[in-house]
Amino acid sequence: MKNSNVSRRDFVKLSMVGAGALALGAVNAQAAVNAKDVKFDEEWDVVIVGSGFAGLAAGITAAEKGNKVLILEKMGRVGGNSVINGGIFAVPNSDKQKAEGIKDSNELFIKDCLKAGRGLNHVDLIDTIATRAQDAYKLTLKCGAKYIDKVTHAGGHSVPRSLQTANGSGSGIVQPMVEHFKNLQGCELRQRAKFDEFVLGEDGGVDGVIIREDYKFDPKSQKDDAENTTGTKKVIKAKKGVVLAAGGFCRDVFFRQVQDPSILPSTDSTNHPGATAGAMKEAFRIGATPVQLSWIQFGPWACPDEKGFGVGSMFNVNGSFRYGISVDPRTGKRYMNELADRRTRSQAMFKVIDAKADIYPINFCDSEGVKNMVIPEHYTKPLESGVLKKFETLDELAAAYKIPAAELKKTVERYNSFVKSGKDEDFGKPMDKTTTNGVDISKPPFYAMRGTPKLHHTMGGIDINTKAQVISLQTEMPIPRLFAAGEITGGVHGASRLGSVAIADCLTFGMIAGENIG
């Protein structure tokens, strides 16, 4: 372990089942709970842990087959990280692409993912997304999700294949799905309901879950899963199985640091505070196969002048990185392809950043750039909050961030020549029309923001097959009646996830879990 100053845990885990299982007082609750040793308080066909994209897609798909579905959400708020992202959804081989004359294929999507993922991706899973994402997209349309008409060209993708929600946020998908789910007969979405443990059947498969109701997540604790004892225990039967859709662990300080000790406890994340590894850890405890846990992704488009994902991230994703540039304030020069994959960009930015000296890259574009942003809120909101600033001249911009003005102007001139020639000779940023729309940096005012990578996505997690079944470490076979989808799984993205493939991953495998359960 990295940090040997772990404080002692001196209480009894509330969720432990006394009779027939381990004696109370155990510090390590290794022995799994058997169905024959418990009395079930409730009975459902399908229980889903997590109410984000993956959980909702699984819940709706399973319910529409006639199952009684219970979705558990530990937080007071529904939707996890799925409601606090930009709502960009990669749909390879989509009808929308065809309508715009964009040629795409499973092979091209796989190639793009493998390049970003450093060849570590589980190819059968990416292939499944390429084949089924269009179905998942249709599922969201059926629920009432709305998208911008034009297909977007997201960073690291060879062709435009990403769809942007009309409200510029993942909430544009989550909210209609929640409404749709709640209207389904005999289904329930229960908030502040924390999954604690599995209940196992005689065949070693999953028969149910032990949860706590009226649980209150403690955002101040760095180990809420281990130490928070709030809530009232309930034992719930899941006749046809359980879907784990509880997300990743960017906010799990212990677990993320074990996997990557270079990440400090103080490092900020774009994730909601409940993004911990509790459910994932319980899956490992019943034999789920851990995969590629040490690959933790930074989102390179966040802002150091606000907490979390904030309102600034989408300005960089859809504005400055696409229609503008990022410079090192000490030199006034560019230092990266602003649309490279996230890992490449984050590593480049960390070389520029000197947190002690409060030095961060400056990302900016011009007024034509913000006009090209399809969601105006992506620059109006950060302007209102103050993290995005407006300057009438490049000299003013340079002065505000202590950038050598002459160098900055030379950099802008050079970049503008690349826009004109269609080729970035310095860093290879794509300069085709679908990416930059021919926008250079020349029309004041100029819009600038300080940039920093923040922890955004944990690529590793639980191993699944193409049916979203969880694979046992011991048998190398599916654990009966246990499914998983979304960020809690590993292998899809390999070393680094491409932007807009998270929503594709979560919705597609959530839907597939719902199709296969029961």
Next chain:
Amino acid sequence: MKNSNVSRRDFVKLSMVGAGALALGAVNAQAAVNAKDVKFDEEWDVVIVGSGFAGLAAGITAAEKGNKVLILEKMGRVGGNSVINGGIFAVPNSDKQKAEGIKDSNELFIKDCLKAGRGLNHVDLIDTIATRAQDAYKLTLKCGAKYIDKVTHAGGHSVPRSLQTANGSGSGIVQPMVEHFKNLQGCELRQRAKFDEFVLGEDGGVDGVIIREDYKFDPKSQKDDAENTTGTKKVIKAKKGVVLAAGGFCRDVFFRQVQDPSILPSTDSTNHPGATAGAMKEAFRIGATPVQLSWIQFGPWACPDEKGFGVGSMFNVNGSFRYGISVDPRTGKRYMNELADRRTRSQAMFKVIDAKADIYPINFCDSEGVKNMVIPEHYTKPLESGVLKKFETLDELAAAYKIPAAELKKTVERYNSFVKSGKDEDFGKPMDKTTTNGVDISKPPFYAMRGTPKLHHTMGGIDINTKAQVISLQTEMPIPRLFAAGEITGGVHGASRLGSVAIADCLTFGMIAGENIG
């Protein structure tokens, strides 16, 4: 999962405990076995799983404190990978270094490891090795291990700090330790004894193990841990605890491919056939924390013309890479620093290799080079086996491997000029006297071998603290009475292990486990 064509497992796991635990017939044996449900067949103070460097160091240290120690070895042969390596042992801050005037420090050792490990190393663990490796070295001396007098400068290390066994193999350490252990009162090393499962106590800690005696490892099976049912079950009490020293998983086709799908089932490994993840998986099942599992190292010095570690590897480690060069046969040119860290070298070699066209890098040195090799067997053995070839002229060497002769001679000339100037202007190979001893490539005959990386070390594994205690995923605290040491643990080496640090890691943490148990 990468490969969806997993064959069905249709038998009952022999090691399962029927009464009081899960019903027989379960495909997934998730529920851990509780001590109150079993009858112990034997009773020991300490049980150790694995008889390599780590297991032996733990066994001897624990036994000399007065414990009755049982070491379990699943294979017919003692010593695992520890007897089939070059026997180079990094001992930072050693008396030997001081005697030779070599300045070393914990900081320098940590810096070297972090550079190779891409910053992912658990610094507290490397620091512990730097502080205690000298004690582990003394332990081996006490057992009768013999070393070459001179300190060796191994690849990736800033200073000479590695000690070479006198017989040029890890067996030079293992054999005397085995003899020493066997002579200790009330201790036993039991071969063909396979660890299957833990037995847990009331506090959730480890009370014992379930094993099979007269087990026969099946080298033809790709999933021996899951499918081999040979042997007779025995339940063994470990009053003071268990040390896991069962090594890494380079030969576990399923598990290594889940972690890194770019590794093919057919990819060769330097490891002994029994290097599977069985014991590690059982540890995860009782809550051990998995760490950095997707970092799997290739040894860049193996030979494609023999299986496994073979007799050729040490020619490259101690001969061609140090006193000679490696060239691309198509161009006759060098393509890497022959003494860079293993990951860097392997990646460079894979760019040269075209297995379909049977093209591999050619590694060679001259007669002065082999004379400088401290262990003559490192070139005489591969000469005898035929994987190393002798040529009277560079023209003959070029002709044998279809290298453009003129280019090859130019490359040698250029390299020789670097030896003279003391600076490799092309790839930055260290040219100081302690590395090359001023040897260039000029004195026939020339000794050449085809080279390839083979899977060598799995950096990831079980999380431990500086006392070699296994850390629980659920509690973030030590699992009572469970220790681990050596390649089965993760975090020490981060993304890539430096050569000669495996022996340091295994012996140091094995010794520490033995000190802390009981």
